[in-house]
Amino acid sequence: MPSTNTIIFDLDGTLLDTLADLAGSVNYVMKKYNLPDHSMDSVRQMVGNGVTVLMERAIPGGRSFAAFDNCLKDFKEHYEIHKKDLTKPFPGILEFLKESYESGYKMAVVSNKFDLAVKGLCKDFFSPYITTAIGESAQTAPKPAPDTVFKAMQELQVTPEQCVYVGDSDVDIVTAKNAGIPCISVSWGFRTRQFLAEHGAVTIADTIEEFRHLIKKNFFSIL
Secondary structure, eight states: OOSOOEEEEOOBTTTEEOHHHHHHHHHHHHHHTTOOOOOHHHHHHHOSSOHHHHHHHHSTTGGGSTTHHHHHHHHHHHHHHHTTSSOEEOTTHHHHHHHHHHTTOEEEEEEEEEHHHHHHHHHHHHTTTOOEEEEEBTTBOOTTSSHHHHHHHHHHTOOGGGEEEEESSHHHHHHHHHHTOOEEEESSSSSOHHHHHHTTOSSEESSHHHHHHHHHHTOOOOO
């Protein structure tokens, strides 16, 4: 096996297509507080920095909206119930995880989604392949700070030299850079290949087959 034996994944837009359920919970809140709803494409551009920022972007006036804290609470409660209504792994992901697990790779998820949802989704969709799953919490700075990545490394007992980071956004590119590890950007998620390239992506996979090839051959480099 190559010297890189650990893959640290983003979750939303990388492993799971969560957009429909995120949009559903956003629009549940919009309707409850008589605010304008959002299209799927609109929500696609809002995600990536955690649920607090998502709601700041979705609600007119953001944090200055008088009921913002209640909106955020209602979003989390609704999403926790409905987070698996339409969410599913992207095509080929489960097969890749199974192959990698059986080949001896260590794998983890780090996400800006709140920790309870991250752990629940990974348990439901990716067990036993991924058991280290770290989300947003008061104890750990969110991405693009490298803290969640370092915490994953600690849990897996690996060094940066053994790791590659995989994500679908500009936040993920910066996170990998801040952690000092290579990054593979994937364009099947919430951002386009052009967007990723414009935001500093060095290695981009458009399909799971391209991604598998990059991992097996170690065809990626640090930023």
